[in-house]
Amino acid sequence: MTQDKKLEILEKLTYHPHNGAKVLSKHTDKVILPEKILHSLVYLQKLHDLSSLPHPLVFRLSTPSQNTYVGVKEFHDKDESSIFLSEDVSKRLNICPPIYDHIEETAEIDDQVESLSIELALNVSAIDNTTKKAIIELAPRENYRVLDWKSFLEATLPANYTAVTTNDVLTFDFDQQNFVLDVVSVKTTENIRTVCVIDRDIELKIKTPSGSEDKSSSEPNDDNDGLLPGEYVDLFGDKEGEIKFGERVKLKIGPAEKIVADGEFSLAFDQFVSNSRFEIATMNQPEKEWANETDDEINVYVYGFRNHDDSLGAMKFTIVKEGGQDKDDRSEILDVDSVRCIYCKNIIKASSKVLHENFCRRNNVLCPEGCGEVFFKAVPPTHWHCCLTYGDGEWSKQLHAEYMHDDVNLVGVTCKLCGEYHCTTKYVLSQHVSRECPKAIHECRYCHLVVARGVPCGESRFYGVSLHEWLCGSKTTECPKCNKIIKLRDLETHLKLHDMDRLNNTIPQVCSNALCVNVVETVNANAIGLCKDCFGSLYSTVYDPDGKKLMQRIERRYILQIKNGCGFCDCENELCGSSAKCKVPPQTRESMAGVVKFVKGEVMKEVLNRKGLHFEFCVSSSMDQRRRFVSMFEGGEWARGWICKSNEASGNDVNAMGQWLENHAVTNIEYNI
Template identity: 30%
Template sequence: MTLSILSFENSLSISADAAQNAIVESCHETVGNEGTATNMVETIQHRTRSLVNPANGRTIYAGVREFSAEDDHLVLSSFLTTALGLHDHKSEEPIPITVHAKQLQKGTYVKLRPLEAGYDPADWKALLEQHLRTNYTTLTNGEVLTVAAGRSSVQGQGEYKFLVDGFKPEADGICVVDTDLEVDIEALNEEQARETLKRIAEKLRTAPGTTSGSSPSGALDVFKSQQGQVLPGEYVDYELGAWDKTQAIVLEVETADDQFVDMFVSPLSSTQRARPRLGEHVFAELDDRPRKRVRLEPTNAALDNAEALYISVHAYASKASSADATPVQYTISAKHLNEETADKAQETEQHGDDEVRCGNCGQWVPKGRLVLHENFCLRNNILCPHGCGQVFQKRSPEYEAHWHCQYDTSFGNTTLGLAKHNDVFHPGQVLRCDVCTTQETFSSYTALAQHHTTNCPAKLILCRFCHLEVAQEGDPDVPSAEVLLSGMTQHELLDGARTTECHMCSKIVRLRDMDTHLKSHDLDRLSRPPPQPCRNSNCGRTLDTASRAGDTRAGTRIGQGPGNNIGLCNVCFGPLYVSMHDPENKALRRRIERRYLQQLVSGCGKAWCKNEYCKTGRTHLGLSSPTTTKDALPMIKTLVDSSILPSSGVALHFCVDESSQKRRTLAEMIAAEDGGVTGKSGYSFEWCLAALEAENGDLDAARQWLKYWAPTRREGR
């Protein structure tokens, strides 16, 4: 097995203080601004130290985490205090600790010997890589390496302990930063090896999928229930990947009357990534009943952005459980609430007018037999005096095993259920989170589970910026105001401090501020003044010139506005411009008339022209053309009279260049999409024209411009 250890944040703190006067500090390593990653690794190697306790001769190698202690002090981690034997010191006198600078070689091989039999995790490589990266810069020959096993057991996090027994290259210590480390795990002795093999064989006999073991994990379907079995102390995991998120979903697990299992549920989302367990779940059903139900409403905030539902079925294992325990059979299903309501309606019992209900057992009996029934019932049956409503036969084993918790409202009918309730809700010891530094204590596993799924720094999240599953980090006891106000985790706040370029405006923005920045763009999009198309029906320009940055008044802002009051763009108005004083637009009217006559009589001669008021365009459109000025004047009289009145709403018809005419045609095509003018989505014609003008006729780029800068018809209404 080869481990890749490429982390810079995995060194230990050191101190020369005595056990009674030791300064215990939790910190992260800072290597400083050493330049390249190679320089940083070399710096870490040079900062390794050898610590010697002269009182007992113990030696340990360590690395420097950070330079934050007071002058003349070295801060010592709890691991190093134990390794140097400082906790065994009874005197109040301080112990001198000798610190030597010692450059260690990078290790390539290490041999580990388990201190207990039966170690068999699913993935040694991932477990050791994560632990060494997080906690160690060096390894010392002969030291005890303690590795956390996880939070899957009822008792909390377990531990694996190993004796470090040899390195390559041969030395008393090695550096484990930025190296590939080959690991051999060998038994401490033959007896331990035999015991380990025995336990592994037993584990294989009861492996998931075997007749004696738990059912394998799998997917759950809304339309189909599944049969399964689970061994005491184990979990069977299911995943519900698809359901109608507009309806309530009911998850149900049912067992035989004399057996029961527990059900844990957690949504799979960016803020919840772990499989549900006793000490880490969002929803749970732990009552002492053969049928367990968890109902999730679509309005539940925990289901926001949930990709799937993780469901785990667990059978409680008491301390007296034997290794040969039989698996518990169960049926698991998921259904929507409307189906459940229909089932309940079918199960509703109908009672006649001649029936009355017994006050002791609650059964419905005929009125004529009520006295006889009550005499028998009161003599043989008893109603639970604690108010749970259950009826038992007097002196029956069920009544003897019936219990009510003295601390809460829970109750059940089995001694195993009582033991489980006390272990889960009223454990004999105070619970603490063993994966973070919180000072908070927890009175039950449900309270611990809430901590693990809310503010625990070790809770796994899917970072919205680096898109990796990482710990959320932060201070669980005093969360920062920035975390509370932003809705981000501490990791996301730090990772979101990186900057990137806005794809819309090219500004440099921090990743965590990008959503707010884009919302400001969206507000600008909705409040931006609409573009004004050129009055020429063949022109593909706007009066104020649209820019790629979404400005619909870009030309006017730099002094290149239309410069006329008849609604034509600068290009279309250019041939009509003269420098003479013409307050009544009489000369302009003559120039417009002359332009129309020239188009109709002589034509523009352009191969792309489709102007119906041009001889060339009419020929391309298959229309007849007037041959003389006398024939053309009646056609243009109305157009000429209204041309100098912008408020008339009458379009002008002048020939334009090919690119402008093409943009106009494409704009009409885009505007006709999604129902056209009467549609509820899509974009109006003036915005389509501005988009094509800004992107120089590029159709794909124009559609992107509309998405960024233009309001839809629905938003504009």
């Protein structure tokens, strides 16, 4: 009998829309069931001696015309037949949604009472399906500001829903915003239209709405070139390339590296950098560059200012080692034949010095402001100096004035987002938006939603996070390693502690029988390092202070093993008479005397040479099987002790063993550090 049959239950339940005594959130597929259902299941479990009930419990709920799959929020003891539904579930069943205002029950209302059938849906429950992958394709109804749908849904989907069916509508309430997604399709290897989303390997595919770019969600920017918030081109590790005017790129800059561009840009550490939001911008410095002064490689987002002087459409950039490619540095390396022209500062041949400098004196002029630029005949009127910077062209001068001198009338500028922050220049205002404005959007490091930062509270300020992140980080999650419930904001530190614990572990000791992969508890191990199974027949209560008697028993075991074999023809032991791999010559094995001589000589000599920590005793065929799995990992990142331990913990499953090793074992490289 299959488990399906054993746990078969079919009950009639009643649903009263007006019975709002148990309040469920609107958007969930979890229902509240009478305890009677749980009692029936536990009864059936005991009756059929089942080790556990399926987890999570998924039920199929139906009216005469509709059906849907639901999970369980809790069980109630109010009566034996009432079921409480959320708005979502009532909609799926096409019946009246729950009404929470308590009204005296009247005959009129009783008309709305629905009779529902409920049965356990074992084909959907995760019990047998955890290893099989399911693909769920979802289509958000609108262009929500969610950058990473997968992270968002991985956290919110199982919290609200238990099972997902093709054509379902999923709704998530988050930060006073509704996110509505249509389930386009559910694909499983079993061809079932419904999958349980709890404790199961789910691949999510997101279909973004096409052709309906939602510009209204953009931050109110002066001129953000129609760039959607957070939209950027990832240039990965590129060390040189182009930044289109009015666009963002994501770059990696190593320690002591700098980005050098041939146009004006702004830069920030998140994807929302723009012409009105940045950490730094170049209009107040002559060099169009920014250096990474940290010790780490960091991701930066760079916005290219639209250059009205230029029809190129893009600026070029390179990422160089700081000080590595400076013109001045290079020009110091003068060879004997070269000199520097005192007028244009170029390096010229010593032999042509007089001729060149005569020409230069008459034709070239050095900027009198000291910027070092050289011009033909005269400094052009487009060359400008202001504050500590200078440039060429009307446009760059205007840009400088726009960002650095908005205070000409001494009125200053006010933040358009929060309406509260006031400062003297657009440059400082753009830094406010990038760093702290409570109304500016940011991507939450925990839920990955793109939301406003919120007005900071004392704690959020202290921890250097936004208010949203402070609240979000206060939510709890289960540690994937120890299942402890911890705050999201503590998870990173908590996982680091796990990692430190992991690194403190020594390599587990394995049974000294080379054919056995059992891990031995070092505290109560026997003197010769064998596991309990392998030591078993060698155990004796006879007084044996110097271990001589034990050696005799080992000798006898080898003699019998070689002479008679273990009786298992697939045995891989080279010192076993049954094994095809037996290395003892057949003529030696023919007589008892020959075997005894062989064991006393070669075998026991080997045992004593190795200080008794290497044996070759026959093992069961299941141990042979386990050893084959262990050998698949040998010679790799981990010591044999760790591999054996992973097999003990995860069974004969290559993926599970690999996963276990990643999570718990210390690699050979880590030991050497």
